[in-house]
Amino acid sequence: MRNTKIRLLAEAAVMLALAIALSYIKIWDMPMGGSVTLLSMLPIILIAVKNGTGWGVGTAFVFSLFQLLQGVMSGNVFPYCQTLAIVILCVAFDYIVPFTVLGFAAVGKKKFGMAGVYVGIVAVCFIRFLCHYITGVFIWGQWAPEGMAKALYSLLYNGQYMLPETILTLVAAVLLLRAKPIRNLMGLTK
Numbered sequence: 115m116r117n118t119k120i121r122l123l124a125e126a127a128v129m130l131a132l133a134i135a136l137s138y139i140k141i142w143d144m145p146m147g148g149s150v151t152l153l154s155m156l157p158i159i160l161i162a163v164k165n166g167t168g169w170g171v172g173t174a175f176v177f178s179l180f181q182l183l184q185g186v187m188s189g190n191v192f193p194y195c196q197t198l199a200i201v202i203l204c205v206a207f208d209y210i211v212p213f214t215v216l217g218f219a220a221v222g223k224k225k226f227g228m229a230g231v232y233v234g235i236v237a238v239c240f241i242r243f244l245c246h247y248i249t250g251v252f253i254w255g256q257w258a259p260e261g262m263a264k265a266l267y268s269l270l271y272n273g274q275y276m277l278p279e280t281i282l283t284l285v286a287a288v289l290l291l292r293a294k295p296i297r298n299l300m301g302l303t304k
Contacts, residue, residue, distance in 0.1 A: 122165055122169060125161065125164070125165065126161055126165070126169055126172065126173045129157035129158065129160060129161045129173065130157070130158070130161075130173050130176055130177055130180075132157040133154050133155070133156075133157040133158050133177050134154075134177070134180050136151055136152045136153055136154040136156075136157070137151050137154035137180075137181065137184065138151075139151060139152035139154075140152075141278075142275060142278070144271070144274065144275050146190065146254060146257065146271070147185065147188075147190045147191075147208070147254075148246065148271070148272060148274075148275040148276070149275055149279075150275050150278045150279050150282070151279065153282060153283060153286050155216055155239070155279070155283050156283055156286055156287060156290075158170065158173055158174045158177050158213075158216045158217060158219075159216060159219040159220070159235060159238075159283070159287060160287075160290075160300070161173045161217075162174075162216070162217050162218070162219045162220040162221075163219070163220040163223060163231055163291070163300060163302075164300045164301065166220070167217060167218060167220060167221050169217075170216070170217030170218065170219065170220060171214060171217030171218060172217065173217060174213055174214045174215070174216040174217030175210075175213075175214045175217070177213050177214075177216070178209050178210045178211075178212075178213035178214045179209075179210075181209050181213050182205060182209040182210070185208070185209060191204060191208075192204075194253065194254070195253065200252075200253055203248075203249060203252060203253060204249055204253055207245045207246070207248050207249045208245070208246060208249045208253075211245050212241070212242035212245035212246060213242070215238050215241045215242060215245075216238050216242070218234065218237075218238055219231065219234040219235050219237075219238045220234055221234055222234050228291060228302070231287070231291070232284065232287065232288060235280075235283060235284050235287055236280065236284060239276065239279070239280035239283065239284075240280075242276065243272055243273070243276040243280075246268075246272040246276065247268050247269060247272050248268075249268075250264070250267065250268025250269075250271055250272050251264045251265050251268045254268065254271070255267055255268055
């Protein structure tokens with residue numbers, strides 16, 4: 115039992131480190147935050163698939179804290195947050211919730227198998243998009259071009275990086291999880 119917990123913790127730590135490292139490899143970086151990364155969400159999703167939702171959510175929560183730290187260190191976050199309520203909204207909906215939700219990607223695995231995982235990946239990426247969309251409307255919408263609705267601006271801005279990020283993550287997950295050695299390593303059956 116103790117060795118199993120240590121192994122699970124080690125796997126989560128390695129995948130967390132990989133996710134953090136991949137988040138620094140940006141294929142496309144947006145000017146006001148957000149980017150298409152080299153599959154930074156995938157290691158978090160894989161922990162959820164292999165070790166369950168509990169481990170996935172725990173690992174994803176820690177990942178969200180690192181994403182918050184990255185955002186703070188970039189200087190793109192708090193200078194634009196004028197009140198405590200806006201800071202809380204930004205921290206919650208640009209960092210904690212959207213990155214923690216990644217840990218729920220495999221919630222449908224038990225009932226629907228790998229199809230449930232693939233639908234789960236799209237679902238958590240969509241929820242992540244919705245979180246960024248909300249802050250885009252209520253915080254970042256002030257940078258919308260004159261005459262453009264904040265909602266449309268947020269949809270277009272966040273869609274520019276979240277759609278490619280979702281597609282890349284889903285395609286990589288499908289390809290990776292179809293490979294027999296990976297399936298065996300992850301304890302998945304056909």
